[in-house]
Structures are given as structure tokens and as C-alpha cells.
Amino acid sequence: MAWTEKEQQELDKILKKYPPDRKLSAVLPALYLAQREKNWLDNDDIQAVADALDIPVTHVHSIIGFYTLFRKEPTGKYMVQVCTDLPCALRGAEDFYRRFCERMGLPPTGGTTEDGLFTVESVVCLAACDKAPMCQINLEYFESLTDDKIDQIIASFREQAKIQQ
Numbered sequence: 001m002a003w004t005e006k007e008q009q010e011l012d013k014i015l016k017k018y019p020p021d022r023k024l025s026a027v028l029p030a031l032y033l034a035q036r037e038k039n040w041l042d043n044d045d046i047q048a049v050a051d052a053l054d055i056p057v058t059h060v061h062s063i064i065g066f067y068t069l070f071r072k073e074p075t076g077k078y079m080v081q082v083c084t085d086l087p088c089a090l091r092g093a094e095d096f097y098r099r100f101c102e103r104m105g106l107p108p109t110g111g112t113t114e115d116g117l118f119t120v121e122s123v124v125c126l127a128a129c130d131k132a133p134m135c136q137i138n139l140e141y142f143e144s145l146t147d148d149k150i151d152q153i154i155a156s157f158r159e160q161a162k163i164q165q
Helices: 005-016 020-036 043-053 057-066 093-103 147-164
Strands: 078-083 118-123 135-137 140-142
Touching (some): 043 057, 140 147
Antiparallel strands (some): 078 135, 135 140
């Protein structure tokens, strides 16, 4: 991956926030920047981040493996993560997730919709247990969900995608 001029400017702004000997601290924002355009990171993207921060590419891979928001495979435009950890499950999150997958035409294990707009997955802990069922779509939280609420939210994302085309 070659950083575009705009991305390079953004990366430079990010790097200026950290002392030169602390470039590693910029790894998360650099990864977000690299992933932003296509919603996933290929090996060239990962290498570009490692090169920009002067860190081993294996270290970047380990960070990507730890955080659920980074992807090494293509996903939908909108990444939907539904927390089904125990506290959320006690508030109906598992049943909500199953129904949501069904409404999206996906198997109970999640996946990507036929139109490629949404990738849905179950995750462990998004730190909003008191607002379950809840989900995160890209970086935005949606809490205290019902079937009707999530239908409205998904419809608004579909409309937004049409406008952006």
C-alpha cells in the first residue's frame, strides 16, 4: 500500500502527537487510517504501517489479532458487532443476535450479506452490558436494541450507502 497524499498528511499529524522514540504509540490510529478506505487490511497495508512506525511487521500482526475492529479479510462496508457475552446474554443478546442474523439473511454464525454492505458477527464484551442488547456498527454504538430499532438502523445505513454511491 502506498499512502495517498491525504493519508500521508493524516499519518504525519498522528505521528507528531508522539515523541520520535514512541512511534509505537501511534499504531492504533495508523491502523485505523490504513483500514478506513476498504474496511480491511491486506499485507501491503500492514507492511506500510510497520514501515511508517519503524516496528516489526509481526508486531503489527499481533496487534491486529488482539483488537476485534481490525480485519485481515474483506468485510462489508458496515461491520456489525453484537455483544453476546454473559451479562448481555442475560439481557437477551443471544436471541437478539440469532433473530438479527435471520433478518439479514445470514446463518446464525453471522457473515456478510449478499449485497456486501454488512458483515455481522458475535463478539465478547463491548463494555455496555447495562444497555444490552447492543451492537457496534463500525465505530458507533447502538444500545437497548429491539428488532424494530435495529431494522430502522439498518435501513438508515442502507439509505446512506445509496446516497454515497
